Amino acid sequence: MNPDTEDKPFVDVRNLRVTFTGGKKPVEAVNGVDLQVKRGEVVALIGESGSGKSVTLRSLLRLHPPGRSRIEGAMRVGDQDVLALGTQALADYRGKVASMIFQEPLLALDPVYSVGAQITEAIRRHENVSA
Ligand SMILES: Nc1ncnc2c1ncn2[C@@H]1O[C@H](COP(=O)(O)OP(=O)(O)O)[C@@H](O)[C@H]1O
Numbered sequence: 001m002n003p004d005t006e007d008k009p010f011v012d013v014r015n016l017r018v019t020f021t022g023g024k025k026p027v028e029a030v031n032g033v034d035l036q037v038k039r040g041e042v043v044a045l046i047g048e049s050g051s052g053k054s055v056t057l058r059s060l061l062r063l064h065p066p067g068r069s070r071i072e073g074a075m076r077v078g079d080q081d082v083l084a085l086g087t088q089a090l091a092d093y094r095g096k097v098a099s100m101i102f103q104e105p106l107l108a109l110d111p112v113y114s115v116g117a118q119i120t121e122a123i124r125r126h127e128n129v130s131a
């Protein structure tokens with residue numbers, strides 16, 4: 001294998017800045033994060049509560065409300081330019097290239113749908129398998 005491609009990080013975040021603009025004053029939640037993760041590598045983000053760990057990772061899935069947040073910098077995952085993904089490409093990307101296990105199930109799960117439906121949704125969206 002070409003050492004250049006082998007060394008290239010699978011996740012490459014450069015100077016990520018996230019600002020929430022929905023309130024009275026803009027909130028700068030993340031200010032200049034760089035993060036590189038190679039294939040097979042495990043990285044833990046450690047920091048005090050409110051330091052921006054979740055906001056950083058939600059950015060990688062483009063989960064922030066578009067009209068009320070501003071994401072600047074560059075994010076690549078695999079060969080995808082995360083900030084450039086359109087609606088369809090984003091749906092193909094989430095749950096297949098990048099996924100998130102949320103911290104708080106009572107907030108992350110929708111009480112209207114069964115837990116089983118929500119667990120299998122991401123798999124059935126991408127794979128041709130039965131429930
Ligand atoms: N939707 C939002 N609107 C405004 N501020 C937010 C929003 N989401 C997170 N924040 C703020 O961004 C900061 C970082 O939060 P977060 O990433 O959740 O921290 P943690 O490191 O504990 O995961 C906090 O000050 C939080 O209040």
Ligand SMILES: [Mg+2]
Nearest residue numbers: 053054055103
């Ligand atoms: Mg968090």
